[in-house]
Amino acid sequence: MPIQERDASPATIKVLRPKLPTSAELLPYLERIDSARTYSNYGPLNGEFARRLGDLVGGSHTTLTSNGTTAIELALRLRCEQGGHCLMPAFTFIASAHAVCNAGLTPYLLEANPDTLALTPEIATAALKSVPGPVAAVLVVSAFGAPPDFVAWADFEARHGIPVVFDAAAALTSLSGIGQQPVCVSLHATKTLGIGEGGAIFCADQALMERATAMTGFGFAGQERLSSLRAGNYRISEYAAAVGLAALDGLPARLQEMRDLTAAYASRLEGKAVQLQRGVGTDWVTMTLNVMVPAADLAATLARLDDAKVEWRRWWGLGCHRHPAFKDVPRSDLSATDALAPRVIGLPFHADLSAGDLDRVTGCLQ
């Protein structure tokens, strides 16, 4: 291809461009570590970061973890002393299924509601009859950052005596009304509040959360260096907490950026057949934007995006049952997930997108 032609073709529009605090924003926190000379083990920056995160979600007890996957694993271990099946949606990021298995449970994959993309108490209740063996827990997944229905699931737990845990990995800034059921979030670099690698568990049950925190550090409770419960090392260092504190300082501006970008997309998508998630932009925002593309137009839409050099991604792939590592796990009929998952397409979403870029992306959608 002649050089001129190559220069004239537009640059690829990236689907995601993570942005964590700059070195200048980190410096005041790093200097605090220099003076305190505490580098991990629930140091002062860990304490402050946990408090500020808890305040962000309405004053919850908070345990920091090494990542979102270990947050889910620990929460499940806390709530299920015995093994058994864990009901969970097939349509989720594969981390959910890994966490369930690492907690000693067997995933039992279920459909999601096609409108909300989430598991519902009704779907879980109907499945109770067909699960071959005891049901130890339900892992409810927030659909790409949408707020889970905490009240309905607390009611499910009370009614059936089955513990509920929330994988709300991408929902940090959409959470309110957290109850007795642990809520797990991810602080991965690609998430709303990225610190590189990190996670957190929130819960109103103080005793449970004291055990959760002890489980992140060898099961030591208090000062005794005596391991009181089976645990591991799931802590974050003071350096990670420093990134977290600087990221929290920048969160209001980041939220405004995500609201503006979601609104810019919503106005361009008005009258088109593609659908945004319910409530996105009005009730909540997150760090990705997904559209549901009508099945009849899917192949053509993806071809138009590729031709326009617009990156897109199926953030959750085609469902956990489509991954070789989980192809044999028990499941209900998943024909609705098989129809839904291919149509859920993540669009470019980051602060570097111009109005022209957004026009180019949405021009590919019908």
Ligand SMILES: *Cc1c(COP(=O)(O)O)cnc(C)c1O
């Ligand atoms: C990101 C994510 C996770 C995993 O979080 P990590 O911090 O990357 O371990 C789990 N579940 C869902 C739904 C996610 O989006």
